[in-house]
Each structure stands twice: as structure tokens, then as C-alpha cells.
Amino acid sequence: MTIFTLILAIANLLLFLSKASSIDTLTLSQSLPDGTTLVSKDETFELGFFSLRNSTNRYLGIWFKNIPVKTVVWVANRDYPLKDNSTKLIITNDGNLVLLTKNNKVQWSTNTTTKASRPILQLLNTGNLVLRNDNEDNKNNNKSSNNNNEDRFLWQSFDYPSDTLLPGMKLGWYRKTGLNRRVIAWKNWDDPSPGNFSWGITFDSNPEMVLWKGSFKYHRSGPWNGIRFSGAFGGSNRLSTHPLFVYKLINNDDEVYYSYSLTNKSVISIVVMNQTLLRRQRNIWIPENGTWRLFQTAPRDICDTYNPCGSYANCMVDSSPVCQCLEGFKPKSLDTMEQGCVRSEPWSCKVEGRDGFRKFVGLKFPDTTHSWINKSMTLEECKVKCWENCSCTAYANLDIRGAGSGCSIWFGDLIDLKVVSQSGQYLYIRMADSQTDAKDAHKKKELLLIGTIVPPIVLVILLAIFYSYKRKRKYEEENVSVVKKDEAGGQEHSMELPLFDLATLVNATNNFSTDNKLGQGGFGPVYKGVLAGGQEIAVKRLSRSSGQGLTEFKNEVILCAKLQHRNLVKVLGCCIEEEEKMLLYEYMPNKSLDSFLFDSTKSKILDWSKRFHILCATARGLLYLHQDSRLRIIHRDLKASNILLDNNLNPKISDFGLARMCGGDQIEGNTNRVVGTYGYMAPEYVIHGLFSTKSDVFSFGILLLEIISGKKNREITYPYHSHNLIGHAWKLWKEGIPGELIDNCLQDSCIISEALRCIHIGLLCLQRQPNDRPNMASVVVMLSSDNELTQPKEPGFLIDRVLIEEESQFRSQTSSSTNGVTISILDAR
């Protein structure tokens, strides 16, 4: 009996203790010393002191109580770390929070001036830490707490976000006081002080969400169109209208803010700014895996960053070049890196026949910095308003719901555009009359037809192909003239190129049997063949679509056959018959570099001295293409699979000149191909379609890193960040440990200083600006000497599309279940 009462007493005591330790309020007379916490009523959030990793600094913050991965969502003293654990949190009579050391020194405090009477502090279930007057009518504060009434709190942590936006938090402005709630990333993982990557709402007439890198815009959501932000991926994409999330943008006389909520209260989700990745991430907690899962990210790709293409240009990540002028516009300049487009026909303000509007479908609305809105105007009034002012360049409905309402007009050049493929979002851009809707009705009808019959995404692909075709023709013309110039530079005539007939090659390759297929290059498959005399050859069967005349083709082949260098694959001849175009090369029994480099057993054959030799020899081959040959060939597709190895593992560059033979542009309207070599292409090539010898230098830089690391630039995700190989190398470089990049299997053979020098040279080749990159002549010198090297600047394309691929994986998972995300990721426990 006594034992039983004792147990009961202990149980009661424990109950009391556990209750006592999970209080959610602090009163004037109390303090919160280091080591104790406040816990919200529903036990979701906890407020207390914490340290990060092995740092001894203490911070006051809020985290999820029940999530084993410590996830801090708010930090009070971001800028003022506490040096020991003797600090306590108190409330002052005047209604402020203060962190006080044991010597009564104020380490940090809030700053309210509102009159307080008996203030108390409470951690609400929403994760909001509030200071309020201890009035009767505030007692019942358990559920729907931080609703509209901004003035009911003396102070609230939701007004001073750290790097995390919780559901229900407001991002943006409270007009009455000028309070601007912005989310600012931590400097890095160990340091919660504010970094320079932030997220907020612009205060322009037509507000939008912006990510800033320092004071520069880095990503823009596009203005709200009544349903979603106009730059959100919509249409077929489930993510932006996901049933789990409700997004809103409120813009009235009192406030302008963004916030979101979850339709399922048992799901935990946050949005967090990540300085390391320069991403805003929306994460969902996956209880059964015990991890956060990335759900959405911004920016998603290069086209999602701020204004990559300049004015009046559309950014399409899967086309090449990525930047395309809008219809009715032409590039400002083809020769320079100058971005953007201009009207292709002269435009005169308010002059009949020289002024009108063309309707564009599914464009992200332009930057609203210079814009004006009226919520009650009709579209027709809006058009008139725009027409009357010569600086007005576009108009659109402010709200696209229903038949559309309101008016939004833009002044000055329209920037940061891209197709987001959602219907119902029309932008009317001002241009010469002859190009506007009325005169273009026929074309428009066609486009509309396509738009209604096929899903928008297909439309985008079609548009991409169409544009890249148009663009291609332009470059082709350019290219041809370059060739002519080259030829005019004087050349002796005329070497005989062996012409083979089709029958011979059919015989030699066993009728192009799959057994003979060596591989599939960008321009077509390659087969092994044996000629009657026993000579082994490689036959490249060019894809049919190579769009070039026979004579031109033959001329190009002759030119390339003349290029003779130890480190170039020899062109033996060609075959032009019927629709077929084929090239004959010497056969390389050891196949290509990638078959060694990325194979766990064969890579061991390539010890350091062999790899270094391959690097130097490849560099010399490329230099020959760029400079020593009269032709000045830009390879444009340099990569490990295009470096063949002979019996002695000497490298020979293959596929050179093919870009020329196949008519200027290597893309050939084949989008798979663009993606395939995406990881090797220089930024200026991908984005602007501008190539030069410096773009080859960029590709060489990647090749170099691949040879040293034994890893592919893409296809690899590094455990703690989603950098590609370039980003990984740059990170290690900045951290002063570039040696970690070196392939493990080189451990014994590697001359560290040589390898480090190579990495350094690689990073020089990968610099973002083409002008900063060395030319191949310098690279060859650098590889063979000990001259001091300059410090590399940040490389191009630090982050590739890994994250996006993650997302699409995610998307395909969710869309395969009938009930969307709630089933596939949250019900598995």
C-alpha cells in the first residue's frame, strides 16, 4: 500500500514537473535562464538558448520541439552572440525583452515604444513569440492567435523574421508604421548573423516578391495575377497550385504582404533562405525518414534568375541559345555580349501604322519597378491609358480571374521575361503596327489552335524548336560568311579526299549492324568497319538533318581532312550518297577517355602521369585547332567522350569541325542533345548562343577537372550541397582544400603540386567572363611551366539543374498517385 502511494506520489511529481517545465508564458517577475525553455501549448515550438555545432556562442531562438533534426526557425540575437551560458531573458516594465548577463549588462533587447501594462511573454502554437499586456480579453490565446489585429501585441517575433518563413507569417509591409518584414539568410551554417541573401516584397505600385543578393535583385516572382505570382510555373505543373498550400498576396491601404498556410495541419513545412546555395527552399518534414525534404526551390534554373537575357527577350532553359528575342524583336547586336533585343521594325509613338500592341501568351510579367496600376479600369481603358503615354511599353489585366479586371501598365524597356506556359495570362506589348495582332491574324489563329489542342508544355517545346530554328538560320548565315573570309585568306588547292561509295561501307560495317556500333555521338552513330584490305576504320553516319548543301559539305570535309596533328583523329575520307553523309576516321581501339575515366576498374589504368599527359596533349590539339591551323576551328563540343585514346593511350580529339560541316550550329534542333552536353557548355554559349575559342577553353576546364577528379561534371550530387563538379571544385578551392578533388585512385601516383596547379588552371579556364579566361596558348604554357598563376574569379554555372531534377522526380512521384502529395510522401508511415 505504501509503495503504491509512493509510486503515485512520484508519478504526480513527474507529471507536475513535466507540466512545470513546459510552460508557454513568462511574466514580469520571472526570467528565463540558459538551460530552461518555453514550450508552446501544443508542444510544437520551443524557445530557449542554443549553440551551433562546435561553436560555444549561445543564441536565444525558437525551434521545432518534436523534430529530431534541430531546426531553428527564429533567432533573437543574430548579431549579438552570447559568450557563455550565464545570460537570462527577462521582460522589462516598459514592455521589452532583454537578454541580461550575470553582471546585469544588456546583451540584446527589443525596441518597442508602445505603452505597456503588466506585459507578459508567450510562445504561441504558430511559433510566434509575442509580448502583450496581461489583459483579461487576451487570456484565451490558445488557437487562432495572430489574426489581423496587428496592434494587439506590444512586440512579436513574426515581425522580425530570421531566415525562415513559417505558415501564417507575413512577408512584407505594414504601411502604418513602415514595418518591413524580410527574411534574411544566415551567413552560413555556423553563423546565424544576417548574410546578404534576402527575400521580401517590393513597395512598388504593383508589388512582387524578390530575392536579393546584397542590393541586387536575384530572382523575381512576377506580380500577383489574382491567382498566383505571374512567374510561377503554372499550367500543367502541380506544384504552384498544390492542394497542400494556400498562398496569398494582400495589398490594401493598411498592408501589403505575402503569406501561406497549410491545408493539412499535421504536415510541417517551412520556407527557408539558404545563403550557401543562393536558394529559397520550401521544405516538408518527412517523419518516417526523419529528414526535411526539398519541395520547391527558387530560383529553379538560369531562366529563373533575374533578367538573364536583357530586354524583350525570352529565356528558355532547354533551347539553345537560351535567350531568344520575342517575336517582332531582334537582337540588339550579334557581335558583342550586349544583351537584349530591340523592335525589329521602327516604331513611332501614336503614329497610325507605326504603333500598336501585340498580344503575348503565357509570359511572366516584366519587372514592375516602372509600372502603374488601377484596380477598376477595364482592359480597353487600360489600352487607351497606355497608348496615350509614349513611355508606356505594355499593358495587361491586373487580375486575370474570370474575364480579367484592372489595369497594369509598364514604362520603359520590359525586362526579365520568360514563357511560363500558363493560359489566361496575356501581355500586350507595344510595337510597330504591321506586326501587331490585326495584321497577323492568320498566324495568331495558328498559334491559338496549337495552344488549345496541345498542352502548353508541348507548345513551349514547339516554340523553342521554332525559335532555335530561326535563330540557327541567322547564325548559319553569319558562319558562312566567316568561312568565306577564312578561305579568302588564301589557301593552296586542292587536296584529293578519298570518296567511298556506300556499298563499300555497308560491307565494311556489316550493314551498319548494331554489333558494330561504337557509340552515339551528337551528330549521329559511329560504327566500326574493316575495309577490304584489312584496315580498321570508324564510320560516323551523320544525322540526315544536317541541312547543308553537298558541295559545302564536301568542302568542309576537305578542310578538316587537312588538319593533321598528333592529337587529332585523322579523317580518312567521306561518303556522300543519296541522303547519306558519312565520315571515315582512323579507328581507335581504346575508345574514348570517358570509358576509362568514369569506370571504377579502368580508371586505375590512368595513373597520374598518364592523365597529365592526356591533359597536355589534348591542350596542344585544341591549340592547333584554335591557332595553328589556318582554319581557326572552334570545336564546340569538347568533352571526355570526344577524346579518343590510341594504343599507347595518347589522346586524339575527335568530332572537330563537325559543327561546321553540319551547317553552323551543332544543335540541329535536337533538344536532347542540348541537355546532353549542357554540362560542358560555357555560360555565354548556353545563354546567348555566342561561341568563341573561349567557350572551348571553358569546356577544356571542365574536362580538366573531370580528368583530375574522375567524376563527371553533371550526374553527381554532392552530399551536402547541390553543386556540380565546378561548384564543388570552387568550394574546395575557397576553403583552401582543392586537393580533396583529386581522384582517390591517384593517391599513390599523384604529384600533388602538379595536380593542384592543374586544378588552378582549370578554374582559370572556367571563369564566368570569356575575357578573363586564358587562351589555349597560355594554357599550354601554364601546364608546362611554373609561372605564377593569377587568382581565378568565380566560375560560371556554379549550380546546375540538380535541384530541379530532384524536384521533377518528386513531381513525377506525386503525380503518379491519385491523391497527390499527401498520399505519396506523407502516408507511408
Ligand SMILES: *[C@@H]1O[C@H](CO)[C@@H](O)[C@H](O)[C@H]1NC(C)=O
Ligand atoms: C554552463 O556552462 C558550464 C561550463 O561550460 C557548464 O558546466 C554548465 O553545466 C552550463 N550550464 C548550463 C545551464 O548549461
Ligand SMILES: *[C@@H]1O[C@H](CO)[C@@H](O)[C@H](O)[C@H]1NC(C)=O
Ligand atoms: C568544428 O570542428 C571541426 C572538426 O572537429 C573543425 O574542423 C572545425 O574547425 C571546427 N569549427 C569551429 C568553428 O570551431
Ligand SMILES: *[C@@H]1O[C@H](CO)[C@@H](O)[C@H](O)[C@H]1NC(C)=O
Ligand atoms: C531601436 O531604436 C533605436 C532608436 O529609436 C533605433 O536607432 C534602432 O535602430 C532600433 N533598433 C532596432 C533593432 O529596431
Ligand SMILES: *[C@@H]1O[C@H](CO)[C@@H](O)[C@H](O)[C@H]1NC(C)=O
Ligand atoms: C482554447 O480556449 C477555449 C476557451 O478557454 C477552450 O474551451 C479550448 O478548449 C481551448 N482550446 C485548446 C486547444 O486549448
Ligand SMILES: *[C@@H]1O[C@H](CO)[C@@H](O)[C@H](O)[C@H]1NC(C)=O
Ligand atoms: C543550405 O542547404 C544545404 C544543402 O541542403 C545545407 O547543407 C546547408 O546547411 C544549408 N545552409 C543553411 C545556412 O541553411
Ligand SMILES: *[C@@H]1O[C@H](CO)[C@@H](O)[C@H](O)[C@H]1NC(C)=O
Ligand atoms: C555578400 O556579397 C559579397 C559580394 O557578392 C560577397 O563577397 C560576400 O561573401 C557575401 N557575404 C556573405 C556572407 O556571403
Ligand SMILES: *[C@@H]1O[C@H](CO)[C@@H](O)[C@H](O)[C@H]1NC(C)=O
Ligand atoms: C494530413 O496528413 C496526415 C499525415 O501527415 C494524413 O494522415 C492525413 O490523412 C492528412 N489529412 C488530410 C485531410 O489530407
Ligand SMILES: *[C@@H]1O[C@H](CO)[C@@H](O)[C@H](O)[C@H]1NC(C)=O
Ligand atoms: C523516405 O523513406 C522511403 C521509405 O520509407 C524511401 O523510399 C524514400 O527514398 C525516403 N526518402 C528520402 C528522401 O530519404
Ligand SMILES: *[C@@H]1O[C@H](CO)[C@@H](O)[C@H](O)[C@H]1NC(C)=O
Ligand atoms: C482608375 O480607373 C477608374 C475608372 O477608369 C477611374 O475612375 C479612377 O479615377 C482611376 N483611379 C486612378 C487612381 O487613376
Ligand SMILES: *[C@@H]1O[C@H](CO)[C@@H](O)[C@H](O)[C@H]1NC(C)=O
Ligand atoms: C507617362 O508616364 C510617365 C511615368 O509614369 C510619367 O512620368 C509621364 O509624365 C507620363 N507622360 C504623360 C504625357 O502622361
